Amino acid sequence: MLIRYGYEIALTCPQPTPLVCLLAVHEDRAADLRTPETFFTTPAGLANSTYLDLYGNRCRRLTAPAGDLTIWGDATIADSGLPDRVLPEAREVPVIDLPDHCLVYLMGSRYCETDRLSQTAWDLFGAVAPGWGRVQAICDYVNGHIQFDYMQARATRTAFEAWQERIGVCRDFAHLAVTFCRCLNIPARYVNGHLGDIGVPVVDPMDFSAWMEVWLDGAWHTFDPRNNKPRIGRIVVARGRDATDVPLINSFGPHVLKSFRVWTYEVAE
Incomplete structure (x- = not known):
């Protein structure tokens, strides 16, 4: 099955504020992406870069301008369509x-x-x-x-x-x-x-x-x-x-969350 997922988050910062965002799919699911993850900001064109943290999470760095900022991401991923595995015989490890x-x-x-x-x-x-x-x-x-x-x-x-x-x-x-x-x-x-x-x-x-x-x-x-x-x-x-x-957004300065929207739903093959 295919699942579309994404987010739209709007912030207000009183001054230019560095951010680290953990919003991208984890590296161990990257091969399942069927459309690349897109990332946009309003205002557009803000410089940003990514790195992997100590736990293997994809982190994105950018600086929010003074005033309003909206960050938006979206992608489609392939999934088995199976529920979480249940293994009653699995043992604890000393x-x-x-x-x-x-x-x-x-x-x-x-x-x-x-x-x-x-x-x-x-x-x-x-x-x-x-x-x-x-x-x-x-x-x-x-x-x-x-x-x-x-x-x-x-x-x-x-x-x-x-x-x-x-x-x-x-x-x-x-x-x-x-x-x-x-x-x-x-x-x-x-x-x-x-x-x-x-x-x-x-x-x-x-x-x-x-x-x-x-x-x-x-x-x-x-x-x-x-x-x-x-x-x-x-x-x-x-x-x-x-x-x-694993904070969704880590801001190195004050910010106010204005709006927050998330979507996750099945789409046709």
Whole structure:
């Protein structure tokens, strides 16, 4: 199947302001693009460049002029049309046997305070059989524990605060599940990307989504504590330890978000 995805974001800056944007499809999906990603700005012609960060994410640098700026991107990507894989027999890997690149995803980070939730994680899930089932038990718990509410979104809410307050948005679900996994010595990383309404009831307005990937049996596997069921058509934009590593827009100076629009939908072959 083919999926068209994109965004339109309008900002206002009081002065020229450097930006780093993580809005491009991740490098491991670049080969699936059927139309190249386009990137435009209004005003037009702003100099920009891209680079890969420490986590392999494609980042774009530019300087917003004083006043209004609109950034716009769009592309079409090929997808298998299959839902997320479910592998109930996948096993946890002992820490001593983990690849080096997994170790950073066992440690606490800005929004994932393993030190504050370690005992809670073991109390809740320590008796659950290790493996896929234990990660799914974490997702089931987080899905039932947190109430989704856009109006209660808070950029500074941590996993521990989400657990205490029992409210949040998809990033809070992901942060709490990632933290519980790490507390149990299961590598977990935060993922930001596009997730359309393919095969499920339509949700409007559309937004970027957050979920997690967990290392089991020698590979990364997708889990989504917010939706908590296999979905079709995930498009990864960025991965990192938590939301700190994958902001859609990182501005080195003040800005005001004026408008934000995202689209993800199936198109004809």
